[in-house]
Amino acid sequence: MRIIIDTSVLVNIDRKDKKTIEIMKELHMHHELYISTITISEILTGSNLRRDAKKSVEKAKKLFSQIKWISLGYQIAEKVGELNAYLISQGKKIELPDVIISATCLVNDLDVILTFNNKHFRNIPSLKFKTMTPFQFKILMKNSNSENFNDVAKKFLKFVDDNDLEVEEYEKFFR
Helix, strand or coil: CEEEECHHHHHHHHCCCHHHHHHHHHHHHHCEEEEEHHHHHHHHHHHHHCCCHHHHHHHHHHHHCCCEEECCCHHHHHHHHHHHHHHHHCCCCCCHHHHHHHHHHHHCCCCEEECCCHHHHCCCHHHCCCEECHHHHHHHHHCCCCCCHHHHHHHHHHHHHHHCCCHHHHHHHHC
């Protein structure tokens, strides 16, 4: 699968969240991972604000080198304008970097957005069932295949949202 990674996931990796790191290492071996260059800007901003800025920037660059980058070009910029106008008209305005990541996903026909900020991305109808946490993605991959992934994802994410499930309870859907 072709997956775009939101800034929030990289922040969890930087914070040494063991579960996130474990899942992302596994995904890196079996899937194509992408980031938007806006994510690079967000991470480097945080890195440059730290006391150990030089070390933090080098660590971030090492992580970036393991993931494919997608730059903001005209098609993505055009899609950002469409999405932003839609969100504003619906009273669901979200942060510009999230709109850029969303547009990047759509323009490049990527399969999934991995994030810990599902609510923002799911405000865009075409991303509602493509947006999930790394934990949700892992359990979906374990319990589906490439032929039925989208159908299972829709049902699973609706079930999780409707029942406000914690990570430990995700398996309930598949029983």
